[in-house]
Amino acid sequence: MVASERISGEYDLAIVGGGIVGLATAVRMLARDDRTRLVVLEAEADVGRHQSGHNSGVLHSGVYYRPGSLKATTCRTGKAMMEAFCAEHGVPTDICGKVVVATSAGELEALDRIEGRAVANGVECERIDSDRLRALEPAVAGIAALHVPVTGIVDYRQVCFAMRAVIERAGGRVITRARVDRIQLANDELRIGFGHGELRAARMVNCAGLHSDRILRLAGGSPSAKIIPFRGEYYDLVPSSHSLCRNLIYPVPDPAFPFLGVHFTRMIGGGVECGPNAVLALAREGYRWRDLSPRDLAETLAFGGFRKLAWRHWRMGWGEVWRSASKAAFVTALQRLIPAIRASDLQPGRSGVRAQAVSPAGDLIDDFVIDRTPHAIHVLNAPSPAATASLAIGEHVVDQLGQCQDDTDYD
Secondary structure, three states, X not given: OOOOOOXXXXXXXXXXXXXXXXHHHHHHHHHHOOOOOEEEEOOOOOOOOOHHHOOOOEEOOOOOOOOOOHHHHHHHHHXXXXXXXXXXXXXXXXXXXXXXXXXXXXXXXXXXXXXXXXXXXXXXXXXXXXXXXXXXXXXXXXXXXXXXXXXXXXXXXXXXXXXXXXXXXXXXXXXOOOOEEEEEEEOOXXXXXXXXXXXXXXEEEEOXXXXXXXXXXXXXXXXXXXXXXXXXXXXXXOHHHHHHOOOEEEEXXXXXXXXXXXXXXXXXXXXXXXXXXXXXXXXXXXXXXXXXXHHHHHHHHHOHHHHXXXXXXXXXXXXXXXXXXXXXXXXXXXXXXXXXXXXXXXXXXXXXXXXXXXXXXXXXXXXXXXXXEOOEEEEEEOOOOHHXXXXXXXXXXXXXXXXXXXXXXXX
16 A cells, blocks of 8 residues: 555444454454444554564463453453464464462462462462472472463464454455544544545444554543553573573562563563563653653653652652663562573563553553443553453453444443
8 A cells, every 4th residue: 555545435343453452353343243344444554563562472361350350351251262263363372371479478468369369260270389389490489389371372463463364354454554643523423534544434443552542532532541651671581591481480460560570471482581671661652762752751741640650659660760771680670580590691672562541540550441432432441461352352342332323322
């Protein structure tokens, strides 16, 4: 498609965002009704370019999430759906298992809580002692752990490509380089504009990830939270040190934060990632410190919720920045789990940017958030395990679309 091409058309459903949640929603919509005239609008040159293609590729099992939450229910269902999708479409997976490790007596109570949530969520798991832990992960130092054998790994970028192929075979359309910049409700339909075209749609689903709150505003809504971008930076184990990690090794997370802490992840394509930290990104697509968007940064700093969050947790935030600047500090954090690791075992890896919804009160919103405006549904907050849960989230959104026939349904 050349940049000057004008794009138009009339659709039953337009999905804004070609990440895994948007694509999965399209897949589930077309599975429900393959007569649906459907289009996916993606701002980048291809699908899965941001969160979907920059995560650690874990098929999460659902051990951490509050029972009954949308995260808990969609993670369990979505994992089974994702495994079935990958098997059907030839995307490799590996159900390799993981351990959540307590390194001190002070973490045992938190490990108990995680085990309780896992059991309540129906996740297969086993509490193990240090001897059993060393049998699974010889390099790890811990006094106890939760072994979760059903956790797996996959390449979600490959999943996105497979989903795009399914959509297009079913008659749907994926338009790339289509950054939505205007939405107007007129004559009982949405007119959705982007740089090189405009189309009309009876309904819209916003799965814009890092820009989901902005799309919601374009649609005339008032977001209940603001997206703040947090960058996660990784190191990779050098090939000679891969034996330090057999599968997936996680710490006991801090319950005050929706981040899981630095951990070790074996990748489906080979290699082991270590990390991430979590630092404020200076742009919504800010993968490096030098990636700066004055608009994005000004919006973040002007938001009272962010200022409250920063004031409340400045010590932890400074620690994350220090780990970003200092490899030695990053190594020290990793040594809590694997004491033998040294700076020479690590080489710089990739980074990713997480779209984290923050409330006006300064709270990090942990669960998925789905809002509505006339003729539209907005997936406002979809952090991890959104990739694992994507097909179940898509099914949930399609169910809501089926319940919405006109503007009054959104009041």
